Amino acid sequence: MVSKTEEAEVNRLESQADNGGGGEWEYLSLVRKLKLRRPDKVLKHGLTILNDPKKRSSLGHDEWTLYEQVAIAAMDCHCLDVAQDCIKVLQKKFPESKRVGRLEAMLLEAKGSWAEAEKAYLSLLEDNPLDQVILKRRVALTKAQGDISGAIQRLSEYLEVFMADHEAWRELAEIYVSLQMYKQAAFCYEELILSQPMIPLYHLAYADVLYTLGGLENLQTAKKYYASTIDLTGGKNNRALFGVCLCTFAVAQLTKGRYKEDKESPELQSLAAAALEKDYKLRAPSKLSLLGSTLRSLKLSS
């Protein structure tokens, strides 16, 4: 999970490394620790270190981790020659290694030879049928071929065994959202909120899915989850603030005339609108009139 301070630190190190101020290794370590996907920068700075024998040997054992990181980044950038070179070095150092075998299979994937990659993964699975990373790679392989329903099937099989893997739940949720299967996606997000209740982004995504599903009950629940996102972020998430406003408007549209005021928190939406106005005034004064007209159309300000 990337917190606000960590994000600022990454950006500082990135601009420092980009401008030749050193700190490449710190940047690469942080990218690895936070699991960010910035292949072009990793490739550039990683190769600067790897091509300099003095810098490379000063890393000690971390050298091999860096080779792996650069190899994956190179595949992501489609610089397959670089990836091939890195893997060759690792192969020489660690023959018989499963981790290098996985890299080779990933290289096959990057080349687009799906059948060979599948064969490589299967042979790796023979030794250890419950290797989580390889099982996940096979899901990704199916997805890469465009067979989304096959990927869903493999992923659900995987989740039956490894139910605590929240990254897999998140992947499944995102696949379902991409297929507009919101009910299933909502279930996945419920699992994610259960396993990591303190992460506001899951609350936000769950609320988004519920709002998209529509219906009075879902809208009311969505509003609650937007409110909990606001609670967890201290009101610094504009999407959640907008969500509260939209949910209020949608609920009011649905219940027009039927219910009298039965609101639990009548000030919530006006407070959210006020917080939005304050933030826009501070950070984007030119867009303030746009926000005003949006809020007026939602009947939240006059």
Next chain:
Amino acid sequence: MAVGFAVGVLGVLILSHAAYSTIQYRTLLKITEEEFSGPPINVVFELLLGLVLCMWAALAVPGKFQSIQLDSDENRVVSLPSNLDFMIFNHRGKAFPLECTLKSK
């Protein structure tokens, strides 16, 4: 950090001096054959001062406190890690080849 450490050492010295003074006071009481009812007032002051200094050093020296609030900058999650275990390579990056002039070795 260094200031905090010095204050801590000073606090411990004051505390040991208080202990020494109390022992002296008790031997004095034994000579005059009086009952020990409590330490003298200057020793009590010394004890309190030593306590405050040691407490301050113990809070300052070990390092910074971590924030407990959910919405502080250290704890507020602003983005999820990219799901690297499920990364796929046939994305539109293929259409924008990086200058592959970068070569290893």
